[in-house]
Amino acid sequence: MKKQLISALIISSVTFSQASFAGQEEQDTTRTHNEELIGLSSGIVLGAVVAGPVGAIIGAFTGTMIGKSVGDESELKQNTAQLAMQQQEIDNLAAEKQLLATNQQQTKQQLLALQQAQSTRLAELTLGLNVQFKTGSSEIQPHFQAQLDEVAYLLNQSPALRLDLTGYADRRGDSTYNQALSEQRAAEVRSYLVDRGVEVSRLDTSAFGASSPLNQEQSFENDFFDRRVTLRLVTEETAVAATH
Structure with a gap:
């Protein structure tokens, strides 16, 4: 049991070191890696407890996928909200354009009637x-x-x-x-x-x-x-x- 916990800690430490080094090289993808690391570390511990070193490896892989899925879903929600705001702005502009066209037509009709x-x-x-x-x-x-x-x-x-x-x-x-x-x-x-x-x-x-x-x-x-x-x-x- 101790060996299993030690193995999990070693794998976790190595994984965190690699993730930190990769984060320094690629700063633009910090959020994505952090999410993957969260899932990774959680999977390691869970896998180590359940199935020993082999379980830790499998758990790490599974946890990484879970973390990335959570991050993708969050990003998707943000993009969806942003698209909704942009669509609302487009609809508002279209409504203003229609109102302006209607006012111009009414002005022309009034001018014609006056003439x-x-x-x-x-x-x-x-x-x-x-x-x-x-x-x-x-x-x-x-x-x-x-x-x-x-x-x-x-x-x-x-x-x-x-x-x-x-x-x-x-x-x-x-x-x-x-x-x-x-x-x-x-x-x-x-x-x-x-x-x-x-x-x-x-x-x-x-x-x-x-x-x-x-x-x-x-x-x-x-x-x-x-x-x-x-x-x-x-x-x-x-x-x-x-x-x-």
């Missing part, structure tokens, strides 16, 4: 937008002042828009007087808009006197509609294209 609403409003203002005047007068009446206030607001909110102002007169009076009156009416509308913050460089004026009546037949009612300044909203691109 469509602006185009609709622009068309409403452009269609039949005239400022009418009393006979021989260039004074803007309160009803038309309210309309011009809306036009000024639109222009101030939309820097890309310009405004064409065209003055007219009815067919009563001589052509020279009517021409001057139509020019004065266009100038009054331009001045009104400038007073409300519209840059004068964005307002183009012209006048045609009584040369462009709306109806061929002259009457009291037709003369009323001929005394006018028409307003036409255009974009910067349209204005540039019209000059070429």
Whole structure:
């Protein structure tokens, strides 16, 4: 029995010495060797007690395999946990990317709706937008002042828009007087808009006197509609294209 214990101690000492020497040469595998040594020493003692020197050798081999298996299982658990964390990060990034894409799409839709609403409003203002005047007068009446206030607001909110102002007169009076009156009416509308913050460089004026009546037949009612300044909203691109 003593011989068996002595043999176990000798084998254990030799094994530990070899393991220490190998640990110095290969520092990167320290954990793996330690785990194997734990299993090895445990197997030696167990084998020596049970079956003597031969049992110690067999136990040492078995213990080494057990220690390595325990170390591999621990490493596997760590790797599995790390992979799970990485997968969670990937899932979070994918969710953020999807949310960003959804927000971008919603922003595009909102911008498109705003542009469509602006185009609709622009068309409403452009269609039949005239400022009418009393006979021989260039004074803007309160009803038309309210309309011009809306036009000024639109222009101030939309820097890309310009405004064409065209003055007219009815067919009563001589052509020279009517021409001057139509020019004065266009100038009054331009001045009104400038007073409300519209840059004068964005307002183009012209006048045609009584040369462009709306109806061929002259009457009291037709003369009323001929005394006018028409307003036409255009974009910067349209204005540039019209000059070429």
